[in-house]
Amino acid sequence: MTDEVLAAEGLGKRFDGVVALDDVSFTVRGPGLVGVLGPNGAGKTTLLDILEGLSPATSGAYRLFGGAPAPYPRRRVGVVLQREPRLERCTAGEYAALFAAIHGVPDGAARIMARARLEARARVALSRLSGGEAARLFIAAAVVHEPELLFLDEPTAALDPEGKREVGDLLRDLARTRAVVLTTHDLREADALCTHLLFLVGGRVRAWGPREALVAAVPPDARKGLPVEDAFFHHCAIRIVDGEAAP
Amino acid sequence: MTRAFLVLTRLRLLDVLRSRSSAGFVLVFPLVLLAVTALVFLDGHPFERRVLLVVAPPDDPALAAVASALAGLEEVTVERARGEAEALGRLRARMAAAVLVPGAPDRLLPDRLLVGPRDRLFGRGLAAALPAPADLVVADVPRGGYVHYLFPGVLVFSVMVAGLFATGHTMVLYRQNGFLKKLATTPLPRAAFVGAQVAARSALVLAQVALLVAAAWLFGAPFPPLGLLWLAVIVVLGLLTFMGLGFALACVIRTEDLVVDVISGLTFPLVLLSEIFFPLSALPGPLAAVGGWLPSTEMVRLARAVLLYGEASPAVLAPGLALLGAWAAVTFAGSLAAFRWHE
Numbered sequence: 001m002t003d004e005v006l007a008a009e010g011l012g013k014r015f016d017g018v019v020a021l022d023d024v025s026f027t028v029r030g031p032g033l034v035g036v037l038g039p040n041g042a043g044k045t046t047l048l049d050i051l052e053g054l055s056p057a058t059s060g061a062y063r064l065f066g067g068a069p070a071p072y073p074r075r076r077v078g079v080v081l082q083r084e085p086r087l088e089r090c091t092a093g094e095y096a097a098l099f100a101a102i103h104g105v106p107d108g109a110a111r112i113m114a115r116a117r118l119e120a121r122a123r124v125a126l127s128r129l130s131g132g133e134a135a136r137l138f139i140a141a142a143v144v145h146e147p148e149l150l151f152l153d154e155p156t157a158a159l160d161p162e163g164k165r166e167v168g169d170l171l172r173d174l175a176r177t178r179a180v181v182l183t184t185h186d187l188r189e190a191d192a193l194c195t196h197l198l199f200l201v202g203g204r205v206r207a208w209g210p211r212e213a214l215v216a217a218v219p220p221d222a223r224k225g226l227p228v229e230d231a232f233f234h235h236c237a238i239r240i241v242d243g244e245a246a247p
Numbered sequence: 248m249t250r251a252f253l254v255l256t257r258l259r260l261l262d263v264l265r266s267r268s269s270a271g272f273v274l275v276f277p278l279v280l281l282a283v284t285a286l287v288f289l290d291g292h293p294f295e296r297r298v299l300l301v302v303a304p305p306d307d308p309a310l311a312a313v314a315s316a317l318a319g320l321e322e323v324t325v326e327r328a329r330g331e332a333e334a335l336g337r338l339r340a341r342m343a344a345a346v347l348v349p350g351a352p353d354r355l356l357p358d359r360l361l362v363g364p365r366d367r368l369f370g371r372g373l374a375a376a377l378p379a380p381a382d383l384v385v386a387d388v389p390r391g392g393y394v395h396y397l398f399p400g401v402l403v404f405s406v407m408v409a410g411l412f413a414t415g416h417t418m419v420l421y422r423q424n425g426f427l428k429k430l431a432t433t434p435l436p437r438a439a440f441v442g443a444q445v446a447a448r449s450a451l452v453l454a455q456v457a458l459l460v461a462a463a464w465l466f467g468a469p470f471p472p473l474g475l476l477w478l479a480v481i482v483v484l485g486l487l488t489f490m491g492l493g494f495a496l497a498c499v500i501r502t503e504d505l506v507v508d509v510i511s512g513l514t515f516p517l518v519l520l521s522e523i524f525f526p527l528s529a530l531p532g533p534l535a536a537v538g539g540w541l542p543s544t545e546m547v548r549l550a551r552a553v554l555l556y557g558e559a560s561p562a563v564l565a566p567g568l569a570l571l572g573a574w575a576a577v578t579f580a581g582s583l584a585a586f587r588w589h590e
Contacts, residue, residue, distance in 0.1 A: 054589060079429075081429055083425045085426035099433070103434070
C-alpha cells in the first residue's frame with residue numbers, strides 16, 4: 001500500500017455512557033483489502049458508521065485521502081451497508097439505474113449489471129434475487145462511480161458458501177485498484193481475502209497490520225490451522241461463544 | 248390444543264397492549280372520536296339551520312335589515328353572497344336553502360326569493376318573514392346537488408390523505424428499511440430526494456383528481472375550464488402542505504405502526520373541521536374558528552369557488568391561495584429543517 005487513503009486517530013464513541021469505541025487508530029494505504037475483525041458488539045459497525053460520515057465520533061478524528069472529511073468526499077467513497085434496503089416493487093435494473101443516476105454515470109446501470117453478472121436478471125424484483133445476487137448488485141452499485149475507497153459492513157454475513165465465494169472474487173477484483181475496508185466475523189473469509197487486518201474487541205484495537213506480519217507473530221505452539229484464525233485468537237486472547245466475545 | 252390457543256391469545260393481546268400506540272388506538276381513540284363528534288355537533292345537526300344567502304355588497308343596509316328581521320328565527324342563518332352566480336351555485340349545491348336577490352333600489356323590480364323545488368313551503372314562510380315583500384321563485388336545482396357540494400370535499404380529503412400518507416408513512420418505512428441511510432452514503436442532495444417525492448406524488452394526485460372530476464361530471468357537477476386550471480394550482484399547494492406535515496410527522500415518529508395510527512387520528516378531526524361534509528357555520532364558534540384556519544378548509548373553499556361558483560378572478564382567490572401557500576411554505580420549511588437521512 002502506498003498513498004494514505006484513510007487514517008483514524010484515537011477515534012472514540014460513547015452511547016449513553018457505554019463505550020462503543022475507544023482510542024481506535026490505524027492508517028490504510030491503498031489499494032488492498034482491509035478486514036476489520038471482531039465478535040458481535042466489538043464496534044465494527046460503529047467504526048464504519050463514523051468513517052462513512054454517517055455518525056460523528058465522540059472523540060478523536062480521521063482523515064480521508066490525506067485531508068479532513070469536511071465536506072465528506074462522497075464521490076470518492078462507496079458504501080455497502082450491513083442491511084442494504086431491498087425496496088419493494090423495485091427491480092434489479094431499476095436499482096442499478098437509480099445509483100448510476102445518483103452518481104451521474106451515463107452507462108452506469110449497464111456497468112452495474114455487468115459487474116454483478118446480473119444482465120439477464122434486470123427485470124427481477126430485488127426481493128426475488130438470491131442472497132449472493134443481491135450482494136453482488138449492492139457492491140456493484142456502490143462502486144459504479146469507481147470510488148478510491150469502498151466500505152462494506154459484513155457483506156457476506158447471510159450468504160451460503162457459493163455466494164461467499166462469488167462475492168469474495170468480486171471484492172478481490174475491486175481491491176486491485178482501490179482500498180476496500182470490510183467488517184466481518186468470518187475468520188475463514190478474512191483469511192482468504194484480506195491483505196491487512198484490524199482486530200477489534202470491546203471497541204479497542206487489539207492488533208493492526210499486514211496479514212503476514214500478524215500471522216507471523218503467532219508462536220508455533222499456538223498455530224492450530226487457519227492462519228488468520230490463529231492470529232486473531234493469539235492477538236485478542238479471547239474465546240468466541242455463539243459469536244460473542246467470552247471472558 | 249386448548250393451552251396453545253390460550254397462549255396464542257395471550258401473546259396476541261400482549262402484543263397490542265405492550266405497544267403504547269396500539270393500545271391507545273384501540274382503547275382511547277374511540278373515546279376521543281366520541282368526544283370530538285360530540286363537540287362538533289354540540290349545536291345540533293349540521294343542516295338543521297337553513298342558510299339564506301343575500302346577494303349584496305358587504306355594507307348593504309338591506310343585508311342588515313334581513314339579518315335583523317330574521318334574528319329571532321333560530322332555524323335560519325343569514326349569509327352574504329358576493330354575486331348571483333355564487334349564490335345560485337351554492338343553492339344548486341344545497342349549501343343554501345334560499346337566495347334573496349334584491350330588486351332595483353326604487354322598488355320597480357321587487358326582491359326575488361329563490362328556493363329549490365323541495366323548499367316551497369319553507370320559502371313561503373321565509374318570504375312572509377322578510378322585511379320587504381319578495382317574489383318567490385322556484386329555481387331549477389339538481390336533485391343530486393349535495394353531491395356537487397361533497398365533490399370538492401372528497402377531492403380535498405383524497406389530497407390530504409395522499410399527502411400525509413405518501414410522506415409520513417413512506418419516510419418512516421424508508422427509515423426502517425435503511426433506504427434513507429443508504430442514500431445518505433451517496434452524493435444525492437436532500438432537495439433532489441424531497442423534490443422527487445413531491446413530483447411523483449403530485450403526478451399521482453393530479454391523475455386521481457382528473458378521475459374524480461370525470462366521475463363528478465357523471466353526476467352533473469359543473470366544470471368551468473378555467474376552474475380546472477385553478478383547481479390544479481389549489482391541489483398542488485394543498486398537496487405540498489400535507490406532504491410537509493407528513494414529513495414533519497416522519498421526523499418525530501420512528502415506527503410504521505405509530506405513524507399510521509397518528510395519521511388516522513389526525514385525519515378524522517380534520518375531516519369534521521374542514522367543511523368537507525358540512526359548512527363550518529354548523530359548528531360551535533370556537534371549533535369553527537379553528538376550522539377556519541386549517542389548510543384543508545381553505546382548499547375546500549377555494550375548490551368550491553372555482554368549480555361550483557365559476558370563480559376565476561385572481562383578486563378574489565388571492566387571499567385563500569396566499570393562506571394555502573403560507574401553510575405549504577411553513578410545513579415544508581419546517582420538515583426540511585427537521586429532516587435527517589438517518590438516526
